[in-house]
């Protein structure tokens with residue numbers, strides 16, 4: 069692959085170079101590293117569900133930072149590019165499909181649900197934020213079925229006006245809700261992450277219609 073890039077914006081930055089050096093397929097790993105460093109999303113011995121996992125940097129980070137008894141269940145529409153591991157259980161498919169949900173439920177309940185899932189973008193900020201909202205709201209609703217009491221949820225959202233509604237959903241389900249835009253997010257990106265800490269399981273879990 070040529071190292072020559074057509075524009076300065078697409079030149080590999082510090083995080084891209086570091087990811088390559090450390091064997092991660094994507095620079096997004098440093099977003100999870102910062103989030104986990106700040107909020108202790110999972111511990112050495114955790115069962116983790118990674119939604120929107122491809123190419124696999126977050127799953128690989130979890131594998132590298134948990135012990136031999138941990139389990140990482142991962143799902144994505146696309147294939148992972150990381151090496152297989154006995155602790156990794158991967159489904160290629162749609163998170164909202166019932167058969168996939170059932171297989172993931174069998175591996176749970178989870179100490180942590182982490183989602184870097186992103187919809188196909190159009191470049192239209194309103195449309196993209198709307199799609200991201202639907203995806204995030206569906207994942208938050210279903211995390212109630214997936215998490216252990218006391219578990220944590222980390223989820224990517226696009227800033228577009230509806231993030232208050234999403235943080236409101238987390239407030240109902242978790243003892244604490246945090247919001248953080250990790251340093252590794254590109255400056256032009258309008259993504260941010262919300263974190264629900266200590267799942268109380270007290271709210272009514274809404275049924276997702278998959279939209």
Ligand SMILES: C[S@@+](CC[C@H](N)C(=O)[O-])C[C@H]1O[C@@H](n2cnc3c(N)ncnc32)[C@H](O)[C@@H]1O
Nearest residue numbers: 120122123124125126144145162163184185186
């Ligand atoms: C930014 S990438 C994730 C990067 C990943 N965290 C990593 O570090 O390698 C977002 C992913 O979300 C996936 N995705 C979006 N909607 C999904 C869905 N309904 N079910 C499963 N995966 C989904 C996309 O296929 C895409 O690979």
